[in-house]
Amino acid sequence: MAPPNPLGEFLRARRARLQPQDIGLPPTIGRRRTAGLRREELAAVAGLSVDYYIRLEQGRERNPGPAVIVSLAQTLRLDADERRHLHRLADHAAGRQAERPPPRPAVSAATLGMLEHLRPWPALILARTGDILACNPEGLALYAGLDEWPESRRSIIRYIFTHPAARSVLAPWQWFAATSVANLRHWTGTDPDAPDLRRIHDELAAVSADFRRLWARHDVRPRRTSHKTFHHPGIGDITLTHQTLHVDDSSTRLSLYQPEPAYADQVALLAHTLETHLSE
Known part of the structure; x- marks a missing residue:
């Protein structure tokens, strides 16, 4: 079983919601086999290589830099809440994890x-x-x-x-x-x-x-x-x-x-x- 990949899952879900014209690309003529943006389209607009983006989405690249995350957030048209979520997922993928609170906090x-x-x-x-x-x-x-x-x-x-x-x-x-x-x-x-x-x-x-x-x-x-x-x-x-x-x-x-x-x-x-x- 593949290890959990919440960052890749989020990127795929958001990519599926967009069409080429949503990010400034000309609309595709004819029927598209991919629901939403293709990986190649997203990578091109975000300024990333296709191979790098595929590795990121598949969880084989686990330490994207801040500039990469900002570019992806802009390209995917994320709002403020979704941008913060993307940054947290990137931190988790890279092993930068906040201290966990107790499972059932006490009430004073x-x-x-x-x-x-x-x-x-x-x-x-x-x-x-x-x-x-x-x-x-x-x-x-x-x-x-x-x-x-x-x-x-x-x-x-x-x-x-x-x-x-x-x-x-x-x-x-x-x-x-x-x-x-x-x-x-x-x-x-x-x-x-x-x-x-x-x-x-x-x-x-x-x-x-x-x-x-x-x-x-x-x-x-x-x-x-x-x-x-x-x-x-x-x-x-x-x-x-x-x-x-x-x-x-x-x-x-x-x-x-x-x-x-x-x-x-x-x-x-x-x-x-x-x-x-x-x-x-």
């Missing part, structure tokens, strides 16, 4: 206290894998049915792809799924061999065709402020502003949901729905 007492003070706004502390390290009652109740799982299994990305309620609760489910996979891809770029990231990837890839399809796209996006809508069975439809704040400059993050004034009363009912469910 101060952070736990903050979750209580944020109520009734839903708030969760998440590991980079999406595992829930801590949350307030509203944060747990927001993802309806998540409380049915034991604490060790509670994970946002696992909920999205494997919980039977997810497709009816999350609106639209496709957006939640795509952004969660792009975020996992972002973290995987920082450490492609990390056991915690590999574990959740392998678990979801084994059970979800949707996860496998989205993973194969190589989309890369860290979490940013967004609006999320939930079709919650206990409080009805609700749209919240979602913010991600990293704790102590680590990969552990606070996932905070702020309601618009029109939804404030519904948010206040979230904890009650959880209490009612647990008492049944």
Whole structure:
């Protein structure tokens, strides 16, 4: 079996998305046998020899210089997130690897206290894998049915792809799924061999065709402020502003949901729905 080659996989995926005219080449006349750019076309525009680029894509060249990475990023029309991802993959290929965080970070007492003070706004502390390290009652109740799982299994990305309620609760489910996979891809770029990231990837890839399809796209996006809508069975439809704040400059993050004034009363009912469910 060939060794893992995340840098080559990313280059191939991005090359397949472009056509000659996208990078300033004349369009090909007739049917093309290659989906997207040919290696020869990409190498020519990036200023690389074809042989060198083929070795890079195949993983036989593992130490591309900064100028090569910048040229490839420009030629492949990568955005800022994708450029950072490409640089991290190149560092990994060359053996320049950052120190790994602990697989399941501890949550400080101060952070736990903050979750209580944020109520009734839903708030969760998440590991980079999406595992829930801590949350307030509203944060747990927001993802309806998540409380049915034991604490060790509670994970946002696992909920999205494997919980039977997810497709009816999350609106639209496709957006939640795509952004969660792009975020996992972002973290995987920082450490492609990390056991915690590999574990959740392998678990979801084994059970979800949707996860496998989205993973194969190589989309890369860290979490940013967004609006999320939930079709919650206990409080009805609700749209919240979602913010991600990293704790102590680590990969552990606070996932905070702020309601618009029109939804404030519904948010206040979230904890009650959880209490009612647990008492049944």
